[in-house]
Amino acid sequence: MKKTNVVLIYFVVSVFLAALPAFGTPSPTEQLKPTLDKLVTILGDQELQGDEKKRERRQKIMSTIAERFDFQEMSKRVLGSPWRDINEEQKKYFTELMTKLLENNYIGQLENYSGQKIEYVGERIKDDKAQVSTLIENNGAIYPVHYIMSQEGERWLVYDINIEGVSLVRNYRAEFKSIIRKDKYEGLVKILEEKNKSFE
């Protein structure tokens, strides 16, 4: 075999190998898009409008979000260093509380905007982290929303949402930190429980 051919084959094979993961797993955007599309469909669904359908609508939204959001990762990041000091049971309970809070927050924001159009304007991947940038249009105004995701095996899961530099996780983390300093972890749990009750 000629030397150039060896080089050529080597080149072709390595390019193919390098491209393989891209064929294997759908990109973060490809994974996020169906979830957001589904959310928009639920929000725009005429049969699910109105207050009496609120529970059913929320149920559907929540199960859709749960497919793509990593609530445990969010909880861990939100709590910061105290996460290491609490036991498994506490971690589980804290994640439950956080899930409820984040769902209410995200759904509340979504429900403000009906018939929204989402445009995917960019994606950046760095190792096992990715950032999917979207533009949401509502009543003529356009809002840039970045979804921050991490890779779990084949799946890309959202663990933070960033709007104009303001990060959802970082914001809660700052609040929690100031509460823990005053009232310890137990106090934080109590405040979280009360907050979640206020949404019911």
Next chain:
Amino acid sequence: MKNIFILLFCWCFFSAAPVVAVQVEELGNPSSPDLLGADLLEDEYEDFAFEDKEFEDIYDPLEPLNRVFFQFNDKLYFWVLKPVKTGYSYIVPAELRECFGNFFNNLAAPIRLINNLLQGRFNDAGIVLSRFFINTTIGVYGLADVALQEFNLEPRLADFGQTLGVYGLGEGVYICWPIFGPSNIRDTVGAVGDTFASPIIYVNMTNTESVLYYSANRINFLSLSPDLYEDLKKYSLDPYVATRQSFYDFRRNVIKKAKREETDF
């Protein structure tokens, strides 16, 4: 020059002021030039350890006093601004309110022009200038944003607090001003500086006229923005900390973006 304090008052309409409403101004604009936020990932998401370093750089020794002012602003919003805003929105149609908003924005063009230049964003400065001329002439004194609708020229925001940040000046102490809302030493200096670039300061107005002008501006601005403050209050456990964090995140992002948009030669 006696108008300077009233002009400071005006700053709450444009800059850091209405709690977090400032975000709306930025958000409300069609796509800002760099939406990908080129270094969002590196800065904030790369290596998560259990380190809390990132919060310790918000310096808030005045917290007890700031919290009092924060409460004051909260009452101001719910007891005064919100009812007035609601009534105003009911009486004046949205299209007209948008025209007024465009008019106020257009008048603030010199602030954006000077700061874009100071930040070395010459392309953006050119766009600010084109927008101003198009909107003042074809847009009839800035009432219509023709530059955006017909020429696809998007707004290029810039303020003096941002300029100082681009130059590397630190934020200093966090201050939650009564009426004006979240700020810090640097952005307060920036706001005072910006009033000198506002053409309004050179118009001979009585104090009453100035207050009227700025109140109208603020109410009009609020009437066009979503209720960000109410949302923030609803979903946060400590609205004071949430506001402070949002303000710093937002301002740091604005400065980061400005640095990226410096024109290269």
